[in-house]
Amino acid sequence: MLHLILFLFFGAICVAGAVNLLVQSHPINSALSLIVVMASLAAEYLLLGAEFVAAVQVIVYAGAIMVLFVITIMLLNAGAEQHTKGSRVAILIGVPGALIGAVLVAWTLLTRGHTGSVAMGALPGSPQDIARLLFHEFLLPFEITSVLILIAIMGAVVLASRPEAIARRHTESHQPDPLPQERQPAPQLVGSGKEH
Amino acid sequence: MPRARAPAPQDSMSITTFAIISIIKSLAVIGVLLTAVAYSVWLERKVSARIQNRWGPTRVGPFGLLQPLADGVKFIFKEDLTQPHVYKPLYIAAPMIAMVFAITSISVIPFGNWVNIGPWGTYLQITDLNIGLLVVLGITSMGVYGVALAGWASNNKYSLLGGLRASAQMVSYEVSLGLSLVGVLIIAGSLSLRNIVDAQRHLHWNIFLQPVAFFIYLISAYAETNRTPFDLPEAESELVAGYHTEYSAMKFAMFFMAEYANMVTVACLATLLFFGGWLGPVFGPPLLQAVLPVLWFCLKVFFFMFLYVWVRWTLPRFRYDQLMAFGWKVLLPLAVANIVVTALIVAWRA
Incomplete structure (x- = not known):
């Protein structure tokens, strides 16, 4: 029960971070939202039992790759960007496309039952399991x-x-090495x- | 019997007892950590003074022992300036991020063996995860955001340069730090800090088996915690105070405490991974038997804290290109070579 509540909680944080990533106009805020998304995904992995993947998610994505994103934004000194109305193509094709995708995923999950899903904490995610998969299969x-x-x-x-x-x-x-006064311009x- | 092990602590006790014990342990560990941080500052001032043939703090309490308390009060009552040109949300969040991650990383560090208090028993550790080492690495790798965002949000050239230097340096040295630990992991065959310590019984300390890895770890850890000779993010002769130039009062103190808390974590990890953690001679009555492992652990950690201070007041600072070249061209190949050699020896023995 506690697992399920935590799972839904971090799922909500993840979605909120993703939406915030799109809404924010300043790149650094978007980058930080992406970090939140990645960290909450790591928490979801942990709750499912994939401990190693969770740790690697934090170390590699949140701890290393996003640091480079933040460095780049800081180096370029990128300022806040302007909100635009968005193109008509995006609205005409994107919104129905996203809706169809969501319906498809939901329909597959509902009709297939629980065949593809895993119980909370039951994923074989210990470092030993991952190593066996990676280096054998x-x-x-x-x-x-x-x-x-x-x-x-x-x-x-x-x-x-x-x-x-x-x-x-x-x-x-x-x-x-030429003497300083003889040195040619670069x-x-x-x-x-x-x-x- | 302190050596006796209960099979699974959560099974025998109710969720309430478990929660109460966890809360007590967390509070105790955070309290001890913050006290250790305060007295590391005192130690730093005393030792640096001795190295420079001075006295250091002497006025407040015997040997200046109450100086950390006075400093804390001073930090609280100082004026907290917020410059008008800063980006406020991140400027305020940055010291909190640094502090939170610095304190959280202590949560999986084991201090000693199983102890029994009345009817209950517990490990001297907030929680034992089977990926403990990775958790510490993950949390410390997140700590860099505090420094980087402080530098950026301050909207100040010196701060920005400090923040940039810090993030580049920490990302670079994290690679060799992580790789230096792989040799230890190959020998122990586990990522749980408790199992790694248990694998070092009978003086099979990893410092003897993995000396190269130990020195790579030590050097990278100094760079990770921004300590001299790698303190370029706050190099006062070039950058005023680096990333925390614009911070004052308690916000500055939070960066300061985060730095020392990180030092304590790094010292704990060095003790656990290379110096056998709490292992040491245990004898005497049951109470002494319960206390001695913790004492050994604390002594070893103290040694590393002293080493930190000693190094800081002995070595000059690197130049930035030297720092980067050293990390990528010397430490990284050495760490990889160490992994290959260790793996070959372990495979040959098996």
């Missing part, structure tokens, strides 16, 4: 995902290291680096 998808992430990291490194910086390092390593230094 789903080893190949797991490893492929890790390679995908590695590719993304390498792509980020390539994008972040600008060609001018590499060129400048190149010239500096080949030429002796753009020319970059230009000479590209000729190599």
Whole structure:
């Protein structure tokens, strides 16, 4: 009983956070609402018995990824945005689409009964269970995902290291350091680096 | 018998008893934590004074022991300035966020063994979760929002730079901190802090088995708690006071207390993960047997708190690019190498 009340409570917080995320006009408030959504989702996972997933949800999403969101918003110094009326297409297609989606989900859940659902706290979510699933049953998808992430990291490194910086390092390593009064202005230094 | 273990504490007692015991334990732990925080400040001032050949606080009480109390009263009565240019909701919420997460993280830390009080028995711990370590890491990772939002909401260049530095630094060092603990987890085979301590019986402390991991953990933990040599978010010679420049009175004190509460948590974790927690020689009558483990635990935590102060007044501050390079290019590869070596040894032995 207590579990059910807590489950509904955190579900309500989650939905409220999601709505607030859309309504707020300042990006930092939206980011904070997203953190609330993620944290309450973690609480839901915990109530269902998926402890490990709950902890990872908080550590990875709320604790790391959202920090980067907040850093970006702070760095860009993004201000409050203006409310617009919204496009007519969004209203004409989006609202009926969302309604159809909600009806479909509700209909499936009601007609299928409880086949796809799990009892409160009964999800096999201990670290041991997750490890067995990841490293036995789903080893190949797991490893492929890790390679995908590695590719993304390498792509980020390539994008972040600008060609001018590499060129400048190149010239500096080949030429002796000029005296301060002889030092050329930076753009020319970059230009000479590209000729190599 | 303090060593005797009841199978499952919740089964034998009613929900009311369970709730009462939990509330008492929570209040006691928070009380002890806040007192420890106050006296860590006193310790910091005393030790720093000794290192600099001064006396430190001496006026209030014997050895200045009542100084924390006087400081607390002062903080309460100081004028609480709120600058007109701040973003008010977050400016007020930020110190609360920092403080709440700093205090919450102590909730899964075990201080000692099973004890019996009259008909009831309990672990000396608010709650024992089988993912205890992850909970501590998760809660401390949320603590960064307090600092980051304080920096942003203050609408001040120094604060913003401090907040940015804090978030970048904490996210970076969290990676090596988390990875340094994997070796310990491989050896213990559990994420529950209680099981990790139990795996270190007979002086099989992880400091001997995982020395590299211990030093990576220690360094990353210093960076996580924004202490010298990693105190760039509040580097006073460049940023006035960093993220808490615009804060005064009790709001400033909350950041201050959050920093020291985080230090206590980190010291507790170091004790539990690497120094055998409450394990130590236990002898004498039953009462002494119940108290001694807690005493060992407190002594070990005190050692780490002292180390914090000692390091702060000995080492100079990093430069920011050095800090980032050290975290990503030295600590992270070392931590990964430590995991690989540990896993290989454990697999070879099995």
